[in-house]
Amino acid sequence: MKVLIVDDDHLLADRVVRDLYEVGIEAEAFYSGEECIVSARRDRPSLILLDISMPGISGFETLRRLRYFPTLARTRVVAISSLADAASMFTIGSAGFDACVAKPIVMSEVLNQVYHQRGADSRP
Template sequence: MEERSQKVLYVEDNPLNMALMHHLFKKNLPDVLLLEAETGEHGIEMAKQQRPDLIILDIGLPGLNGFETLEHLRHGEYTRHVPVLAISAFAQLSDIAKARQAGFAGYVTKPIHVRTFTEIVLNLLAGGAGRFTGC
């Protein structure tokens, strides 16, 4: 198996959303390794161990929610500088503003628009800015 140069950690508790993301990465981002975690707590541990280039974090997680998980990541030695993209079904302007204020690199609403989402991920992986908008 060939080595993939970049890693993305997706933290999501919904198996259908996880399967969709796997399909999306396989089709549109085949050179990027997608790692997965089902809870914020597991995501924090995976991020410490795997040191991903980007974290995609669902807001509505059981246990630690996305905002709490982000707070923990920002205090970690190896995770504080990793861009974190929020993904959520919460689509109100106030939700997006709260994510921006919390320090997320971007905010994508579900259901996602595949082309726009792919562009955002590639931009963040290249060190660019995220977007705070619905896909």
């Protein structure tokens, strides 16, 4: 299983990658939507954690572009957002995100998304 963490906050993205690595999950950080798309097309990750608000193309636009490619259309994409009110959650879900992890990020929530993606696989 490979997880992409996409956030323009380098420290946050790198911390999540490090924490996932410590529990045996392969993860890689990217800092823009453009980098995410290139990597996702090449590596076909199992899960993408994608920040909503980034310079350049937003998380919403990145998701739209990812869904354009048939090989990525069913990839689970979880939004990372500091907006956690009901209206924002509705907008995020309506855009096609599979779930949302609120900022500040709590690693147990990230791990729940990873384990959800693994389905019946055992935890590391």
